[in-house]
Amino acid sequence: MIEIMKKRKLKLGGLMFGLLCFMVLEGFSQEGKINKVLIIGIDGCRPDALLAAKTPNLDALWKDGAYSFKARTDEISSSGPAWSAMLTGVWHQKHNVLNNEYEDPDLEHYPHFFHRVRQEKPELQTYSVANWGPVHQILQEGDATYTATLLTDARVAKKVASLLKSREVDVMFVQLDEVDGAGHSHDYSVESPKYLEAIEKVDKQVGRIVSALDKRSSFSKENWLIILSADHGGSNFGHGKSIPEHMTVFFIASGESAKKGEITKEVGVVDVAVTALYHLGIPAKASWNLDGRVSGL
Numbered sequence: 001m002i003e004i005m006k007k008r009k010l011k012l013g014g015l016m017f018g019l020l021c022f023m024v025l026e027g028f029s030q031e032g033k034i035n036k037v038l039i040i041g042i043d044g045c046r047p048d049a050l051l052a053a054k055t056p057n058l059d060a061l062w063k064d065g066a067y068s069f070k071a072r073t074d075e076i077s078s079s080g081p082a083w084s085a086m087l088t089g090v091w092h093q094k095h096n097v098l099n100n101e102y103e104d105p106d107l108e109h110y111p112h113f114f115h116r117v118r119q120e121k122p123e124l125q126t127y128s129v130a131n132w133g134p135v136h137q138i139l140q141e142g143d144a145t146y147t148a149t150l151l152t153d154a155r156v157a158k159k160v161a162s163l164l165k166s167r168e169v170d171v172m173f174v175q176l177d178e179v180d181g182a183g184h185s186h187d188y189s190v191e192s193p194k195y196l197e198a199i200e201k202v203d204k205q206v207g208r209i210v211s212a213l214d215k216r217s218s219f220s221k222e223n224w225l226i227i228l229s230a231d232h233g234g235s236n237f238g239h240g241k242s243i244p245e246h247m248t249v250f251f252i253a254s255g256e257s258a259k260k261g262e263i264t265k266e267v268g269v270v271d272v273a274v275t276a277l278y279h280l281g282i283p284a285k286a287s288w289n290l291d292g293r294v295s296g297l
């Protein structure tokens with residue numbers, strides 16, 4: 001009898017384990033909610049300046065999630081190579097975007113992660129909204145359900161908030177650009193009041209976007225992972241070099257599925273795409289040859 005009960009327990013345990021594996025692989029949370037991803041990229045935002053500025057919305061996200069303020073971006077710390085690293089999951093040696101001209105990206109082998117989503121789960125709705133339009137250049141025909149380029153961060157945030165409230169969104173990438181502009185004009189430094197002011201302003205846009213999630217009619221059935229990072233830092237009114245001031249960025253993963261506290265392992269911007277895919281129930285295949293790993297979950 002005990003033997004039979006033991007066997008039954010084992011069988012049940014196996015079934016539960018199987019169900020759990022299925023849910024993780026299929027992109028459901030443990031509570032049966034549908035997993036979704038919102039990525040917010042803040043161009044040129046240094047982690048030390050983020051910590052020095054008054055940023056209640058960003059603070060709420062990292063304090064309730066997994067974070068690293070020592071993450072690294074591409075050795076070519078310019079927007080083209082770095083955003084491409086974040087969105088493909090590989091460094092410039094593979095994606096081959098070497099500057100902001102996007103001359104010859106290797107999209108065949110290292111496409112935007114929306115392309116992988118489309119291949120693996122074509123039913124998912126993918127959105128990309130940016131202030132800096134070239135970020136869309138690695139999207140191929142049909143990769144995104146929706147793309148938009150808007151001239152100011154305020155307009156980007158307004159558009160994103162309205163899309164999140166009204167549309168069936170599964171994955172959203174948002175690029176905010178004005179902190180980088182402030183860095184170029186007033187220097188990327190905790191000593192630069194105008195740079196900190198720009199970060200405080202972007203924090204309000206982040207707040208606007210995140211609070212739009214709560215207003216989704218389907219929000220209670222959804223498990224959103226919010227990932228925040230930057231393409232690069234900066235110093236002396238510029239960036240692009242392989243130095244810590246330019247290459248050190250923040251990585252934040254917030255939401256029910258995120259761990260809590262500092263991520264102690266090495267984190268790279270290439271982890272953004274891989275972590276997003278994993279949360280959507282698309283674990284990276286070895287054949288994709290990605291450089292990123294799952295971080296913060």
Ligand SMILES: [Zn+2]
Nearest residue numbers: 044180184239
């Ligand atoms: Zn710049």
